[in-house]
Protein backbone atom coordinates (compact mmCIF):
# COMPACT_ATOMS: atom_id res chain seq x y z
CA UNK A 1 0.00 0.00 0.00
CA UNK A 2 1.18 3.53 -0.76
CA UNK A 3 0.41 6.37 1.64
CA UNK A 4 0.53 9.97 0.40
CA UNK A 5 0.94 12.97 2.72
CA UNK A 6 -2.39 14.73 3.35
CA UNK A 7 -3.37 18.24 4.40
CA UNK A 8 -6.16 17.78 6.94
CA UNK A 9 -8.13 15.25 9.02
CA UNK A 10 -11.60 16.19 10.07
CA UNK A 11 -14.97 14.83 11.12
CA UNK A 12 -16.35 12.01 13.21
CA UNK A 13 -14.93 8.53 13.37
CA UNK A 14 -16.25 5.32 14.98
CA UNK A 15 -13.46 2.78 15.55
CA UNK A 16 -14.16 -0.92 14.87
CA UNK A 17 -15.12 -3.20 17.77
CA UNK A 18 -12.49 -4.05 20.36
CA UNK A 19 -10.42 -7.06 19.33
CA UNK A 20 -9.67 -8.33 22.86
CA UNK A 21 -13.33 -8.14 23.87
CA UNK A 22 -14.53 -9.65 20.56
CA UNK A 23 -12.32 -12.74 21.08
CA UNK A 24 -13.59 -13.15 24.63
CA UNK A 25 -17.21 -12.63 23.54
CA UNK A 26 -16.91 -15.33 20.85
CA UNK A 27 -15.31 -17.76 23.33
CA UNK A 28 -17.45 -17.15 26.41
CA UNK A 29 -20.61 -16.98 24.29
CA UNK A 30 -19.70 -20.48 23.04
CA UNK A 31 -19.51 -21.73 26.63
CA UNK A 32 -22.75 -20.09 27.86
CA UNK A 33 -26.07 -21.90 28.27
CA UNK A 34 -28.14 -20.18 25.58
CA UNK A 35 -27.88 -17.39 23.02
CA UNK A 36 -25.83 -14.20 23.53
CA UNK A 37 -25.73 -11.11 21.34
CA UNK A 38 -22.71 -8.85 20.95
CA UNK A 39 -23.18 -5.76 18.82
CA UNK A 40 -20.20 -4.00 17.19
CA UNK A 41 -18.28 -7.29 17.05
CA UNK A 42 -14.93 -7.03 15.24
CA UNK A 43 -15.08 -8.99 11.98
CA UNK A 44 -11.32 -9.37 11.53
CA UNK A 45 -9.07 -12.27 10.52
CA UNK A 46 -7.97 -12.90 14.13
CA UNK A 47 -11.52 -13.01 15.49
CA UNK A 48 -12.60 -15.35 12.68
CA UNK A 49 -9.91 -17.80 13.81
CA UNK A 50 -11.60 -17.90 17.25
CA UNK A 51 -15.04 -18.34 15.69
CA UNK A 52 -13.90 -21.10 13.30
CA UNK A 53 -12.33 -23.03 16.17
CA UNK A 54 -15.38 -22.92 18.44
CA UNK A 55 -17.73 -23.63 15.51
CA UNK A 56 -15.85 -26.89 14.92
CA UNK A 57 -16.39 -27.71 18.60
CA UNK A 58 -20.16 -27.15 18.39
CA UNK A 59 -21.03 -23.46 18.97
CA UNK A 60 -23.27 -21.66 16.46
CA UNK A 61 -22.54 -18.16 15.17
CA UNK A 62 -24.67 -15.77 13.10
CA UNK A 63 -23.88 -12.25 11.94
CA UNK A 64 -26.18 -9.24 11.29
CA UNK A 65 -24.56 -6.34 9.51
CA UNK A 66 -25.66 -2.69 9.30
CA UNK A 67 -24.15 0.78 8.83
CA UNK A 68 -23.02 3.25 11.52
CA UNK A 69 -23.88 6.99 11.43
CA UNK A 70 -20.47 7.68 9.83
CA UNK A 71 -20.97 5.13 7.04
CA UNK A 72 -18.73 2.37 8.38
CA UNK A 73 -19.90 -1.22 8.77
CA UNK A 74 -20.99 -2.69 12.10
CA UNK A 75 -21.89 -6.29 12.90
CA UNK A 76 -23.91 -8.00 15.60
CA UNK A 77 -22.65 -11.44 16.57
CA UNK A 78 -25.32 -13.90 17.72
CA UNK A 79 -23.75 -16.89 19.40
CA UNK A 80 -25.49 -19.97 20.73
CA UNK A 81 -23.37 -21.70 23.32
CA UNK A 82 -23.09 -25.36 24.21
CA UNK A 83 -22.45 -24.90 27.94
CA UNK A 84 -19.16 -25.16 29.81
CA UNK A 85 -19.05 -28.91 29.32
CA UNK A 86 -20.71 -29.21 25.91
CA UNK A 87 -17.75 -28.74 23.54
CA UNK A 88 -17.02 -31.68 21.25
CA UNK A 89 -13.59 -32.93 20.21
CA UNK A 90 -12.41 -31.53 16.85
CA UNK A 91 -11.55 -34.19 14.26
CA UNK A 92 -8.44 -32.45 13.02
CA UNK A 93 -5.98 -29.80 14.22
CA UNK A 94 -7.41 -26.31 14.77
CA UNK A 95 -5.59 -23.69 12.68
CA UNK A 96 -5.42 -20.39 14.58
CA UNK A 97 -3.64 -18.30 11.95
CA UNK A 98 -1.82 -15.29 13.42
CA UNK A 99 -3.85 -15.03 16.62
CA UNK A 100 -1.92 -15.23 19.88
CA UNK A 101 -5.01 -14.28 21.88
CA UNK A 102 -6.94 -17.22 20.40
CA UNK A 103 -4.17 -19.71 21.11
CA UNK A 104 -3.37 -18.61 24.66
CA UNK A 105 -6.96 -18.15 25.87
CA UNK A 106 -8.13 -21.35 24.16
CA UNK A 107 -5.42 -23.34 25.90
CA UNK A 108 -7.06 -22.31 29.19
CA UNK A 109 -10.49 -23.51 28.02
CA UNK A 110 -9.12 -26.72 26.47
CA UNK A 111 -7.34 -27.52 29.73
CA UNK A 112 -10.82 -28.14 31.12
CA UNK A 113 -11.86 -30.58 28.34
CA UNK A 114 -11.28 -34.30 28.65
CA UNK A 115 -10.52 -34.71 24.91
CA UNK A 116 -7.33 -34.03 22.98
CA UNK A 117 -6.99 -30.98 20.72
CA UNK A 118 -4.14 -30.02 18.41
CA UNK A 119 -3.47 -26.34 17.76
CA UNK A 120 -1.45 -24.92 14.88
CA UNK A 121 -0.76 -21.43 13.55
CA UNK A 122 1.05 -19.43 10.89
CA UNK A 123 4.87 -19.02 11.06
CA UNK A 124 4.58 -15.92 13.29
CA UNK A 125 2.26 -17.62 15.81
CA UNK A 126 4.42 -20.77 15.75
CA UNK A 127 7.39 -18.66 16.87
CA UNK A 128 5.61 -17.03 19.85
CA UNK A 129 6.34 -18.31 23.36
CA UNK A 130 3.58 -20.48 24.87
CA UNK A 131 5.42 -21.83 27.93
CA UNK A 132 4.12 -18.89 29.96
CA UNK A 133 0.67 -20.49 29.57
CA UNK A 134 1.45 -24.20 29.16
CA UNK A 135 3.66 -24.39 32.27
CA UNK A 136 0.97 -23.26 34.77
CA UNK A 137 -1.74 -25.23 32.91
CA UNK A 138 0.38 -28.37 33.25
CA UNK A 139 0.72 -27.68 36.96
CA UNK A 140 -3.11 -27.51 37.12
CA UNK A 141 -3.29 -31.00 35.57
CA UNK A 142 -3.47 -30.58 31.77
CA UNK A 143 -1.29 -32.77 29.53
CA UNK A 144 0.37 -30.59 26.89
CA UNK A 145 3.02 -31.44 24.34
CA UNK A 146 4.78 -29.35 21.71
CA UNK A 147 8.12 -28.14 20.48
CA UNK A 148 10.72 -27.14 23.10
CA UNK A 149 8.78 -28.61 26.01
CA UNK A 150 5.46 -27.11 24.86
CA UNK A 151 6.85 -23.62 24.30
CA UNK A 152 5.90 -23.46 20.62
CA UNK A 153 2.99 -24.56 18.39
CA UNK A 154 2.01 -27.03 17.05
CA UNK A 155 0.69 -28.00 20.48
CA UNK A 156 -1.46 -30.92 21.63
CA UNK A 157 -3.51 -30.52 24.80
CA UNK A 158 -5.63 -33.00 26.75
CA UNK A 159 -7.37 -31.64 29.82
CA UNK A 160 -9.59 -33.09 32.46
CA UNK A 161 -9.40 -33.05 36.22
CA UNK A 162 -7.81 -29.70 37.10
CA UNK A 163 -6.75 -28.37 40.47
CA UNK A 164 -6.71 -24.64 41.19
CA UNK A 165 -3.38 -22.84 41.26
CA UNK A 166 -1.92 -19.76 42.96
CA UNK A 167 0.23 -18.39 40.12
CA UNK A 168 2.58 -15.44 40.30
CA UNK A 169 2.96 -14.37 36.72
CA UNK A 170 6.47 -13.36 35.73
CA UNK A 171 5.08 -11.44 32.70
CA UNK A 172 2.58 -8.60 32.75
CA UNK A 173 0.29 -10.47 30.34
CA UNK A 174 -3.48 -10.37 30.10
CA UNK A 175 -3.37 -13.43 27.88
CA UNK A 176 -1.66 -15.53 30.55
CA UNK A 177 -3.97 -14.20 33.28
CA UNK A 178 -7.03 -14.89 31.12
CA UNK A 179 -5.96 -18.43 30.18
CA UNK A 180 -5.54 -19.35 33.85
CA UNK A 181 -8.84 -17.76 34.91
CA UNK A 182 -10.64 -19.67 32.13
CA UNK A 183 -9.03 -22.93 33.24
CA UNK A 184 -9.99 -21.97 36.81
CA UNK A 185 -13.68 -22.21 35.82
CA UNK A 186 -13.10 -25.99 35.52
CA UNK A 187 -10.72 -26.48 38.47
CA UNK A 188 -11.20 -27.81 41.97
CA UNK A 189 -10.55 -25.07 44.55
CA UNK A 190 -9.56 -21.51 43.80
CA UNK A 191 -7.31 -20.26 40.98
CA UNK A 192 -5.51 -17.00 41.69
CA UNK A 193 -3.23 -15.01 39.37
CA UNK A 194 -0.92 -12.27 40.61
CA UNK A 195 0.76 -9.96 38.08
CA UNK A 196 3.89 -7.79 38.25
CA UNK A 197 1.87 -4.85 36.83
CA UNK A 198 -1.87 -4.53 36.11
CA UNK A 199 -3.01 -5.64 32.63
CA UNK A 200 -6.29 -5.34 30.69
CA UNK A 201 -9.21 -6.75 32.69
CA UNK A 202 -11.73 -7.61 29.95
CA UNK A 203 -11.88 -11.29 30.92
CA UNK A 204 -12.73 -10.45 34.52
CA UNK A 205 -15.42 -7.96 33.47
CA UNK A 206 -17.02 -10.34 30.97
CA UNK A 207 -16.94 -13.28 33.39
CA UNK A 208 -18.78 -11.20 36.01
CA UNK A 209 -21.44 -10.28 33.43
CA UNK A 210 -21.92 -13.98 32.68
CA UNK A 211 -22.50 -14.63 36.38
CA UNK A 212 -19.07 -15.77 37.60
CA UNK A 213 -17.92 -14.43 40.98
CA UNK A 214 -14.47 -12.91 40.32
CA UNK A 215 -12.49 -11.72 43.29
CA UNK A 216 -10.00 -8.95 42.55
CA UNK A 217 -7.67 -7.49 45.17
CA UNK A 218 -4.05 -6.41 45.61
CA UNK A 219 -3.11 -10.07 45.92
CA UNK A 220 -4.45 -10.86 42.45
CA UNK A 221 -7.56 -12.06 40.64
CA UNK A 222 -9.29 -15.29 41.63
CA UNK A 223 -12.10 -17.52 40.38
CA UNK A 224 -13.58 -20.89 41.39
CA UNK A 225 -15.29 -23.65 39.45
CA UNK A 226 -18.77 -22.79 38.16
CA UNK A 227 -21.38 -24.97 36.51
CA UNK A 228 -22.95 -22.48 34.08
CA UNK A 229 -22.36 -19.20 32.27
CA UNK A 230 -25.45 -17.07 31.62
CA UNK A 231 -25.93 -15.69 28.10
CA UNK A 232 -25.79 -11.88 27.81
CA UNK A 233 -26.45 -8.96 25.45
CA UNK A 234 -23.64 -6.44 25.18
CA UNK A 235 -22.33 -3.66 22.96
CA UNK A 236 -18.61 -4.02 22.33
CA UNK A 237 -16.82 -0.65 22.60
CA UNK A 238 -14.65 0.70 19.79
CA UNK A 239 -11.09 -0.58 19.98
CA UNK A 240 -8.86 2.02 21.63
CA UNK A 241 -5.82 0.31 20.05
CA UNK A 242 -7.29 0.73 16.54
CA UNK A 243 -8.41 4.28 17.30
CA UNK A 244 -4.82 5.05 18.38
CA UNK A 245 -3.76 5.14 14.70
CA UNK A 246 -6.41 7.75 13.87
CA UNK A 247 -5.69 9.75 17.03
CA UNK A 248 -2.03 9.80 15.97
CA UNK A 249 -3.02 10.88 12.46
CA UNK A 250 -5.04 13.83 13.79
CA UNK A 251 -2.14 14.88 16.02
CA UNK A 252 0.47 15.00 13.23
CA UNK A 253 -1.53 16.19 10.20
CA UNK A 254 -1.85 20.03 10.16
CA UNK A 255 -5.28 21.68 10.66
CA UNK A 256 -6.90 18.50 12.01
CA UNK A 257 -9.87 18.18 14.34
CA UNK A 258 -11.24 14.66 14.87
CA UNK A 259 -13.99 13.33 17.13
CA UNK A 260 -13.59 9.65 18.04
CA UNK A 261 -16.99 8.24 19.02
CA UNK A 262 -17.96 5.26 21.20
CA UNK A 263 -14.39 4.20 21.92
CA UNK A 264 -13.51 1.94 24.85
CA UNK A 265 -12.10 3.92 27.78
CA UNK A 266 -11.21 1.02 30.07
CA UNK A 267 -8.48 2.35 32.43
CA UNK A 268 -6.35 -0.75 31.75
CA UNK A 269 -6.12 0.35 28.09
CA UNK A 270 -5.66 4.11 28.54
CA UNK A 271 -1.87 4.37 28.85
CA UNK A 272 -1.56 5.92 25.37
CA UNK A 273 -4.01 8.70 26.31
CA UNK A 274 -2.06 9.61 29.47
CA UNK A 275 1.29 9.55 27.66
CA UNK A 276 -0.09 11.78 24.88
CA UNK A 277 -1.19 14.30 27.54
CA UNK A 278 2.34 14.20 28.94
CA UNK A 279 3.67 14.89 25.43
CA UNK A 280 1.50 18.00 25.18
CA UNK A 281 -1.22 16.61 22.89
CA UNK A 282 -4.51 18.46 22.46
CA UNK A 283 -6.76 15.50 23.28
CA UNK A 284 -9.69 15.40 25.65
CA UNK A 285 -12.48 13.11 26.77
CA UNK A 286 -15.79 14.74 25.77
CA UNK A 287 -18.15 12.03 27.07
CA UNK A 288 -17.65 9.06 29.35
CA UNK A 289 -20.12 6.31 30.38
CA UNK A 290 -19.25 3.75 33.02
CA UNK A 291 -21.05 0.58 31.97
CA UNK A 292 -19.86 -3.01 31.95
CA UNK A 293 -16.97 -1.60 29.89
CA UNK A 294 -16.31 2.18 30.05
CA UNK A 295 -17.00 3.91 26.71
CA UNK A 296 -16.99 7.52 25.49
CA UNK A 297 -15.97 10.14 22.93
CA UNK A 298 -12.61 11.83 22.42
CA UNK A 299 -11.66 15.01 20.57
CA UNK A 300 -8.18 15.34 19.10
CA UNK A 301 -6.55 18.31 17.34
CA UNK A 302 -3.20 18.87 15.63
CA UNK A 303 -0.55 19.32 18.30
CA UNK A 304 3.15 20.03 18.64
CA UNK A 305 4.43 17.13 20.70
CA UNK A 306 7.46 16.90 22.94
CA UNK A 307 9.62 13.86 23.67
CA UNK A 308 9.30 12.01 26.99
CA UNK A 309 10.94 9.50 29.29
CA UNK A 310 8.30 6.78 29.24
CA UNK A 311 7.56 5.36 32.70
CA UNK A 312 8.17 1.58 32.24
CA UNK A 313 5.17 0.89 34.53
CA UNK A 314 2.95 2.32 31.76
CA UNK A 315 4.06 -0.32 29.25
CA UNK A 316 1.29 -2.92 29.88
CA UNK A 317 -1.33 -0.14 29.64
CA UNK A 318 -0.22 0.79 26.09
CA UNK A 319 1.53 -2.35 24.89
CA UNK A 320 -0.22 -2.47 21.50
CA UNK A 321 0.13 1.30 21.01
CA UNK A 322 3.92 1.34 21.33
CA UNK A 323 4.57 1.07 17.56
CA UNK A 324 2.40 4.11 16.76
CA UNK A 325 3.79 5.90 19.83
CA UNK A 326 7.27 5.41 18.35
CA UNK A 327 6.06 7.14 15.17
CA UNK A 328 4.77 10.09 17.21
CA UNK A 329 7.96 10.32 19.27
CA UNK A 330 9.98 10.35 16.04
CA UNK A 331 8.14 13.61 15.15
CA UNK A 332 8.21 15.09 18.68
CA UNK A 333 10.57 17.82 19.76
CA UNK A 334 13.53 16.53 21.76
CA UNK A 335 14.51 13.10 23.05
CA UNK A 336 12.28 10.14 23.94
CA UNK A 337 13.45 7.14 25.95
CA UNK A 338 11.34 3.97 25.95
CA UNK A 339 12.47 1.20 28.33
CA UNK A 340 10.87 -1.89 29.91
CA UNK A 341 9.29 -2.89 26.59
CA UNK A 342 11.09 -6.20 25.92
CA UNK A 343 7.68 -7.89 25.41
CA UNK A 344 7.51 -6.07 22.05
CA UNK A 345 10.11 -8.53 20.79
CA UNK A 346 7.64 -11.45 21.06
CA UNK A 347 4.58 -9.87 19.43
CA UNK A 348 3.39 -10.73 15.89
CA UNK A 349 6.93 -9.74 14.91
CA UNK A 350 9.81 -8.23 16.90
CA UNK A 351 8.23 -4.78 16.95
CA UNK A 352 11.28 -3.00 18.38
CA UNK A 353 13.25 -4.26 15.38
CA UNK A 354 10.55 -3.72 12.71
CA UNK A 355 9.74 -0.19 13.89
CA UNK A 356 13.38 0.86 14.31
CA UNK A 357 14.33 -0.39 10.85
CA UNK A 358 11.35 1.15 9.10
CA UNK A 359 11.60 4.47 10.93
CA UNK A 360 15.29 4.74 10.02
CA UNK A 361 14.39 4.10 6.37
CA UNK A 362 12.07 7.13 6.36
CA UNK A 363 14.60 9.41 8.02
CA UNK A 364 13.87 9.09 11.75
CA UNK A 365 16.68 9.26 14.30
CA UNK A 366 16.20 6.17 16.45
CA UNK A 367 18.43 3.63 18.20
CA UNK A 368 17.14 0.33 19.47
CA UNK A 369 18.26 -1.18 22.79
CA UNK A 370 17.48 -4.52 24.42
CA UNK A 371 14.20 -3.41 26.03
CA UNK A 372 13.30 -0.24 24.17
CA UNK A 373 14.71 2.60 22.10
CA UNK A 374 15.92 6.19 22.15
CA UNK A 375 14.47 8.63 19.62
CA UNK A 376 15.44 12.19 18.60
CA UNK A 377 12.54 13.97 16.93
CA UNK A 378 12.64 15.23 13.32
CA UNK A 379 10.19 17.68 11.65
CA UNK A 380 8.82 15.28 9.06
CA UNK A 381 9.56 11.89 7.51
CA UNK A 382 11.25 11.22 4.17
CA UNK A 383 9.63 9.11 1.50
CA UNK A 384 10.67 5.46 1.34
CA UNK A 385 9.63 1.83 1.21
CA UNK A 386 9.31 -0.17 4.45
CA UNK A 387 8.25 -3.71 5.31
CA UNK A 388 5.32 -4.58 7.55
CA UNK A 389 7.07 -7.84 8.49
CA UNK A 390 3.50 -9.23 8.09
CA UNK A 391 2.61 -7.44 11.33
CA UNK A 392 -0.68 -5.52 11.26
CA UNK A 393 0.30 -2.88 13.80
CA UNK A 394 3.70 -2.26 12.18
CA UNK A 395 1.91 -1.84 8.81
CA UNK A 396 -0.67 0.65 10.17
CA UNK A 397 2.01 2.61 12.05
CA UNK A 398 3.90 3.26 8.80
CA UNK A 399 0.74 4.07 6.85
CA UNK A 400 0.09 6.81 9.43
CA UNK A 401 3.74 7.94 9.30
CA UNK A 402 3.20 8.42 5.55
CA UNK A 403 0.65 11.17 6.30
CA UNK A 404 3.51 13.41 7.52
CA UNK A 405 6.22 12.54 4.98
CA UNK A 406 7.82 14.63 2.23
CA UNK A 407 6.62 12.12 -0.37
CA UNK A 408 5.02 8.69 -0.58
CA UNK A 409 5.65 5.95 1.99
CA UNK A 410 5.21 2.47 0.54
CA UNK A 411 4.36 -0.26 3.05
CA UNK A 412 5.14 -3.71 1.68
CA UNK A 413 2.87 -6.64 2.68
CA UNK A 414 0.31 -4.24 4.15
CA UNK A 415 -2.51 -6.69 3.50
CA UNK A 416 -1.99 -7.96 7.05
CA UNK A 417 -3.93 -4.95 8.41
CA UNK A 418 -7.04 -7.15 8.02
CA UNK A 419 -5.84 -9.16 11.02
CA UNK A 420 -7.20 -6.46 13.33
CA UNK A 421 -8.60 -3.71 11.11
CA UNK A 422 -10.16 -4.83 7.77
CA UNK A 423 -11.51 -1.38 6.80
CA UNK A 424 -8.50 0.70 7.88
CA UNK A 425 -8.23 2.22 4.40
CA UNK A 426 -11.95 3.04 4.15
CA UNK A 427 -12.02 4.66 7.60
CA UNK A 428 -8.94 6.75 6.77
CA UNK A 429 -10.49 7.90 3.48
CA UNK A 430 -13.67 9.02 5.26
CA UNK A 431 -11.80 11.49 7.50
CA UNK A 432 -9.08 12.69 5.13
CA UNK A 433 -9.55 15.77 3.01
Ligand code: S3P
Pocket residue numbers: 019020021101172173174175176178200319320343
Ligand atom coordinates in the same frame (compact mmCIF):
# COMPACT_ATOMS: atom_id res chain seq x y z
C1 S3P B 1 -4.20 -9.13 24.58
C2 S3P B 1 -3.18 -8.93 25.46
C3 S3P B 1 -1.87 -8.37 25.08
C4 S3P B 1 -1.94 -7.65 23.76
C5 S3P B 1 -2.69 -8.45 22.71
C6 S3P B 1 -4.10 -8.74 23.16
C7 S3P B 1 -5.45 -9.73 25.06
O1 S3P B 1 -0.94 -9.44 24.95
O2 S3P B 1 -0.66 -7.33 23.29
O3 S3P B 1 -2.72 -7.75 21.48
O4 S3P B 1 -6.46 -9.70 24.33
O5 S3P B 1 -5.45 -10.26 26.18
P1 S3P B 1 -0.10 -10.00 26.21
O6 S3P B 1 -1.03 -10.56 27.17
O7 S3P B 1 0.82 -11.02 25.63
O8 S3P B 1 0.66 -8.80 26.73
